[in-house]
Amino acid sequence: MLTSAFYLIAFITIFFAIMVVASRNPIHSVLYLVLTFFCISAMYIFMLDATFVGMVNVIVYAGAIMVLFLYVLMMMNLNSDAEPKKSNLFKICAVISGGMLLLLIVAALQDAHLVNQTGSVVTSEKIGSIKVLGNVLYTQYQLPFEIASVLFLIAMIGSVILGKKDTSSQTIGHEILK
Amino acid sequence: MAEIFKLVPVEHFVYLCSVLFVIGVVGVLTRRNAIIIFMSVELMLNAVNLLLVSFSAYHHDPAGQIFVFFIMAVAAAEVAVGLAIITMIYRNTHSVDIDQMSRLKH
Structure with missing residues (x-):
């Protein structure tokens, strides 16, 4: 159940992220980015037990920063015709170089040796709780x-x-x- | 270690974050609207945030989530100043096309 939910949210996140870059209208880009941030917040809250980070992500990113973007876009009154098109050759080159970067990262991480060690702050509580995070933030x-x-x-x-x-x-x- | 890592290996989180980061890079390379380039940078920052939180859960160490708060603080400050600069440029040139900004060289 949790496994399939992870892959579902992961694919939705990637789809929305592609739509941010691909959609021609800047307003649609902003709205797709908000949806991407909601998906990432769902990942924090339901998968990774980081409840507080997830809530802060919704409030700060989806709530504040994206509204700022939307305000600036509305003030400028941009639409899909405002942006001059780049040549297709340039876009293909950019996508190929991006794919090569992804290939490089994945290939480099194939040999990565991940050790499961516990960190410096060892608690029995869930580390995503406000109590633990506040304790670390205001002391260390x-x-x-x-x-x-x-x-x-x-x-x-x-x-x-x-x-x-x-x-x-x-x-x-x-x-x-x- | 959170329960999710018994079901989904941590490598899959790394791959998801890599894909999101690369989509952000492609967005910076392909678009000419300065605001969309800014949004692609935000996407890259969020990919790194997701990676930090997943490794924080994997190692059971809250320090990773503290770093996420600092990244959010820096991103908020960056957006405030960056959008002010873009608004200023738009006021002078009536365009947010980054190719127009190459005039700053001359």
């Missing part, structure tokens, strides 16, 4: 956690400065790009 990984908040502050200031309508720099940009 406290400094990276604080640095991540500084990163968010920098990103916020940067996007506000970039998005601000600056009349002088805009005219200069027009002159350069014309």
